Amino acid sequence: MKAAVIVLPGSNCDMDAYHVLKDLLQLETELLWHRETDLSKFDLIVVPGGFAYGDYLRAGAIARFAPAVQALPDYIEAKRGFVLGICNGFQVLTEAGLLPGALARNIDRKFICKSVTLRIENADSPFTHLFKPGETLELPIAHAEGRYFDTPAQLEKLEKNKQIFLTYAEENPNGSVNNIAGIMNESKTVFGLMPHPERNSETLLGSGAGLKFFQSLVYSLEAVHG
Amino acid sequence: MATKEFLVKVLIEPKPELLDPQGHAVEIAMHELGLETARETRVGKLVKYKVQAASEEEVRKKAIDISNELLVNPIIEIFSIEVETL
Numbered sequence: 001m002k003a004a005v006i007v008l009p010g011s012n013c014d015m016d017a018y019h020v021l022k023d024l025l026q027l028e029t030e031l032l033w034h035r036e037t038d039l040s041k042f043d044l045i046v047v048p049g050g051f052a053y054g055d056y057l058r059a060g061a062i063a064r065f066a067p068a069v070q071a072l073p074d075y076i077e078a079k080r081g082f083v084l085g086i087c088n089g090f091q092v093l094t095e096a097g098l099l100p101g102a103l104a105r106n107i108d109r110k111f112i113c114k115s116v117t118l119r120i121e122n123a124d125s126p127f128t129h130l131f132k133p134g135e136t137l138e139l140p141i142a143h144a145e146g147r148y149f150d151t152p153a154q155l156e157k158l159e160k161n162k163q164i165f166l167t168y169a170e171e172n173p174n175g176s177v178n179n180i181a182g183i184m185n186e187s188k189t190v191f192g193l194m195p196h197p198e199r200n201s202e203t204l205l206g207s208g209a210g211l212k213f214f215q216s217l218v219y220s221l222e223a224v225h226g
Numbered sequence: 227m228a229t230k231e232f233l234v235k236v237l238i239e240p241k242p243e244l245l246d247p248q249g250h251a252v253e254i255a256m257h258e259l260g261l262e263t264a265r266e267t268r269v270g271k272l273v274k275y276k277v278q279a280a281s282e283e284e285v286r287k288k289a290i291d292i293s294n295e296l297l298v299n300p301i302i303e304i305f306s307i308e309v310e311t312l
Contacts, residue, residue: 095299102302104244105247106247149302150301151301
């Protein structure tokens with residue numbers, strides 16, 4: 001099994017994600033420069049947090065045209081492996097149309113950097129199956145554009161398909177509709193969330209609860225690859 | 227065919243149904259500065275560029291295409307285009 005963390009110009013959580021996959025989960029992991037287009041050897045691709053291309057125009061708007069991101073639709077279509085977008089990576093995946101919706105400016109206009117309480121809304125996915133349904137956990141958020149938004153029709157579809165796997169449990173820090181913090185695509189192969197599980201994957205940094213998301217993915221891959 | 231130079235302005239603003247906190251804050255400041263009747267304030271952005279083309283029609287068509295592809299996110303934004311012959 002092999003994982004890749006895409007490094008875009010302006011990514012700044014790439015090493016955190018790499019550390020979790022490589023050091024904590026002993027997964028063979030590569031940092032993949034954004035000019036690369038061959039994703040075929042990877043079972044998991046992480047689009048990390050940061051400020052790719054300075055967030056110019058809109059967060060993720062220019063990053064979606066990076067060659068490695070342009071290679072994602074074929075990778076997803078072929079069901080080659082899982083794709084995970086964290087924070088800026090989530091913004092990139094929505095801008096690329098690989099996840100529905102958009103991330104607008106936070107409702108109070110501020111960049112918010114703090115720990116928030118989240119609830120697992122759907123534990124029946126490769127990214128969440130080690131959690132209990134309804135379980136709450138704390139993860140840090142650090143973003144200015146995290147207000148999830150979509151049309152009422154699209155939101156209804158997300159709810160109906162149980163694609164919302166994570167919500168803000170106590171306070172809604174950014175004004176996201178339906179308290180949405182993380183969603184997945186219909187085929188449960190692409191996951192995006194604004195909170196940072198990689199920043200709370202060791203007890204040195206908190207409860208370590210974020211590690212379970214990555215473990216879920218690895219166990220799911222092991223079930224496929226043996 | 228001879229080409230001319232055009233100036234294109236793409237005006238982008240948050241969708242009407244999307245709460246615009248920046249516009250709201252600016253409007254409060256405008257009220258405090260005496261412009262009490264200001265309402266429906268929206269803060270967007272302007273992208274302007276010069277481009278060579280054979281006709282204004284071609285410029286408009288390409289401006290709409292690049293807006294939908296790159297400049298605008300239609301889920302949260304709307305846009306309008308102004309074209310000026312230079």
